Amino acid sequence: MNYRFQNLLGAPYRGGNVVITKNTQLISPVGNRVSVTDLHKHQAVTLPIYTSSNICRLAASPDGTFLIVVDENKRCLFINVPQRVILHRMSFKERVGALKFSPNGKYFAVGIGKLVEIWQSPGFSRAVFAFERIRTFANSDDKVVSLEWSLDSDYLLVGSKDLAARLFCVRKLKGVLNKPFLLLGHRDSVVGCFFGVDKLTNKVNRAFTIARDGYIFSWGYSGKDINLDEAEDDHSEPPSPDTPERADEVMVENGVGIGTDIKKRKKYDGRGRESEDDDDEEYMHRGKWVLLRKDGFNQGSAKVTACDYHQGLDMVVVGFSNGVFGLYQMPDFICIHLLSVSREKLTTAVFNERGNWLTFGCAKLGQLLVWEWRSESYILKQQGHYFDVNCVTYSPDSQFLATGADDNKVKVWNLTSGSCFITFTEHTNAVTALHFMADNHSLLSASLDGTVRAWDFRRYKNYKTYTTPTPRQFVSLTADPSGDVVCAGTLDSFEIFVWSKKTGQIKDILNGHEAPVHGLMFSPLTQNLASSSWDNTVRLWDVFASKGTVETFQHNHDVLTVTFRPDGKQLASSTLDGQIHFWDTIDGVLMYTIEGRRDIAGGRNMTDRRSAANSTSGKCFTTLCYSADGGYLLAAGNSRYICMYDISDQVLLRRFQISRNLSLDGALDLLNSKKMTEAGPMDLIDDDNSDEEDGIDKQSRGNLGYDLPGSRPNRGRPVIRTKSLSIAPTGRSFAAATTEGVLFFSIDESFIFDPTDLDIDVTPEAVEDAIEDDKVSRALALSMRLNEDSLIKKCIFAVTPADIKAVAISVPQKYLERLMEALVDLLENCPHLEFLLRWCQEICKAHASSIQRNYRNLLPALRSLQKAITRAHQDLADMCSSNEYTLRYLCSVPNNH
Incomplete structure (x- = not known):
């Protein structure tokens, strides 16, 4: 039950800037979370950190350790990326248009509306208020949209929507007149401004400004042209703004024309005392900047x-x-x-x-591309599901995860790397259901386009398509454990079609339901087919004997989904009134019912005129999933919660909140009446003239046409909900298809002291003494009673290869599961492969009968062991395959001594 958030899959990039640190680490916003992709190892992970709304700006420190994240609600997080923790929080007063760290990492500049603020970068030390504002520049006449630091972190080039770029000196000068240098001539917003560096002197000698209308301006700096010792009196009036300028020059910040003689100017420090500037000091914002050239990109109206x-x-x-x-x-x-x-x-x-x-x-398009421009090849071409993910399922070995969505695509993800390695696009309508075959290399998918397709992972192709004589829309799918038949339920004709998997011919059409069939599953025990429908019934069918309906379980409300316990002796179904019913499949009686309406309650839509506590609509479970051992049940639906229930006691064990993103509907419980008007909530009134400049498109997700009765349109705002759940066959992780993507939860590996059979004599010292006395069987038993992972592994390695068989026989039956979990962890992280495989072999030989009797309880551990061994086998096979020619060459070289 110690699950925690591990990764976010299938969520697309939806706006904001991205940054690359350490040359190969790509950091990008994914909704209100941050995704980190290692381009060298091809691994992607989502940080367990979230903001209150969608992220719009990112900035990383030069060494890649710190990350500043700003969301649409102007809230800022300062994150330590390697440790994945939030160090500090703060809020800005206006929306942030630009954000960047200084090259030395000591400061960061932020464009807040028309202001440019310089802040001191916080560090590892704890402080009451870690952010310290150093300077504020308020010279822009419109929003700041771009920033660039000089290499020495002394100057800042700022572009804004007022058609100008400004050069600021970050250091506090001795003179009181410290206005920016203006770079004029643009006809649109300055979306980019950059410094050019002389490679010989490593000093700034150029600048580039890019306007939104498709022009780039090249500026040249000719050094110190203004003699501060010959400045004129500081009371001299600046010339009129209408004073004509030379074609190759622009105005100086103090209003004095470039190239004119300037008399000595008096300077004052911060306390008003007269002082002098250093004669040798050179200020770029007071030097001579000339426009070298202006070039157009020639992209028409783009x-x-x-x-x-x-x-x-x-x-x-x-x-x-x-x-x-x-x-x-x-x-x-x-x-x-x-x-x-x-x-x-x-x-x-x-x-x-x-x-x-x-x-x-x-x-x-929700797409991120990394392209190598010299070889013209892709390094990364990752695209999540553009619309909502409808279904998710694990492969039998728990290494892969398949997802289907409204964008007509089926994607297969590698859970180890967190990346998608297969995308199938043959469907022409939304994918509604998925099912992995037992061979681990075949996947079935059902769609509203009227087809059920079979996919082959080895050949990366659609090798068979199952259709009906007349077009039907499929919303549920399953196959029997032996893989002989494929079944799919329909949305429009309320039928269940049965095909032969090998021939693709229709074997039977099951009739009897009077509403869409949204749930299908074969029983692992009797191979009976269970189907759930909105006609208030769950029906059991004998597909192979063609006897029609075997039994009907009547409910009081629409049945939304159905699932079997792994042993096939129990069936769970959820109804529209928020209840979960548990049926005995052998006796055909109702065992008990869980009232989950209050458990799943929470969250109100923006259009609701009442709080979540007073709302009665939509509180039901639409997806159920048993754990690998059948001890608990996961349930989710039109809510921001995933509920975990203990089946034997019918109690709620835990609730997982899938999102805290306020940009989505259903994140808040309370109603703020101040924001409610006669025309509706103020948050849904779009008073923004344009969102093109910000680089973020306001768009809605796709919705299928078969939403639950009573559900209302979200008016462009995605609603928080979970459409599908799937638990890994190993029981160590589960996945949830939510509005934001596929949330991946796994067992928390952090140390928790949970002894199995503690006694006064069971201590770590006793384990150490038993190892020293060469009593490894006793040491292993004591360590497993303590249930301390490090001691168990130490005892495993204390056994010599010759003694493994004797020690394996002496292991008590109740400690088998714990020993298997330790071996799985070692197989995944330890190089002593032969030694560990010998342990696994002897354990399975010595306790074969016990494993057979307690198969249900040991099933998750056995599947985890199988997964670890299979992965080790694949790694060895790949290594040998890649080294085949090298080994041939080494073997063919004569051995001359």
């Missing part, structure tokens, strides 16, 4: 939506609203690549540290 610059390669990458990106060599503006990624706008474009990889994000 706007620039993303851009980045790499100082080492002196290259600029630009993404446009028409899905095209361009790679240009600066300062000559030579186009290297001009390619189309999609038809939708690119919302982020980033170089990695070395500059050999480009990362593109498209929020509309």
